[in-house]
Amino acid sequence: MGGFNSGRKRRRNYVGMYPKLRASDLASSGVFDLPEGAEGVISWAGFYKGKALVSKQSGLIVLNISAEQRADTQLCIRHSTTACNYGGYRTWLYCPYCQRRVTFLNSVSEYGYLGCNSCLKLTYLSRNxxxxxxxxxxxxxxxxxxxxxxxxxxxxxxxxxxxxx
Missing domain, CATH: 1.20.5 (Single alpha-helices involved in coiled-coils or other helix-helix interfaces)
Structure with missing residues (x-):
């Protein structure tokens, strides 16, 4: 009893374990510059191995994600911008569950559900x-x-x- 590695297994999920959808990645790919009702295709590393059809509708970004081994997923994400002190602006995404303003959303499941660290109960490794x-x-x-x-x-x-x- 009680041999090496026989204790409780860690069940915490950490922020770095899962892919992120960053507002800065979406901004650099030109998603926020699309006119209302326009559509575009983006692909980015670290999120899904597939492409997303993006359409912009009245403050919402609608992502239709199609991956190789999964059914298509549609995500509606609210976004906003704030002015920075020294010029320019910062883009924010809103968590679909708690409506908290964040810079990135994590994807924990393979079905494409996105949420903030608080809603998905993610913590940083350095805190534990x-x-x-x-x-x-x-x-x-x-x-x-x-x-x-x-x-x-x-x-x-x-x-x-x-x-x-």
């Missing part, structure tokens, strides 16, 4: 670590800040110091 995980993350951050040569030289000295004690 213990003291050892935070220590490893801090070491990794510091190693990236230092030059590689300096880090290599002092890592070997540190390993000798820990091996001696």
């Amino acid at each position: 670590g213990d003291a050892i995980d935070r220590l490893h993350a801090r070491i990794d951050r510091n190693d990236k800040k230092l030059s590689r040569a300096w880090a290599r030289k002092h890592t070997s000295a540190l390993s000798r110091e820990y091996a001696a004690s």
Whole structure:
């Protein structure tokens, strides 16, 4: 009883595990510049392996997603823009469930349902670590800040110091 890896399995879903639909990706592909009632086709990496037929109707973006191994899915997403302090504007998407304004929507299921982190009960991996995980993350951050040569030289000295004690 109680052997290695015999405890409870982690059942949390993390933000980085699932594909995202980002407002910035839609803006860079020109979706928000479409005139009312116009349609266009977009495809983007990291979301679905397929294409989406996009139509814009009175503040809504309608995505008809067709993928290779799945039935077609239709998603209606509300969007808005806000002015930035130093010019330009920022585009926001609204969660279909709670109407929260977010910069990206996650897709957890293979059926194409989109939602914000709160509705889909997603959390960040960095929020769920213990003291050892935070220590490893801090070491990794510091190693990236230092030059590689300096880090290599002092890592070997540190390993000798820990091996001696």
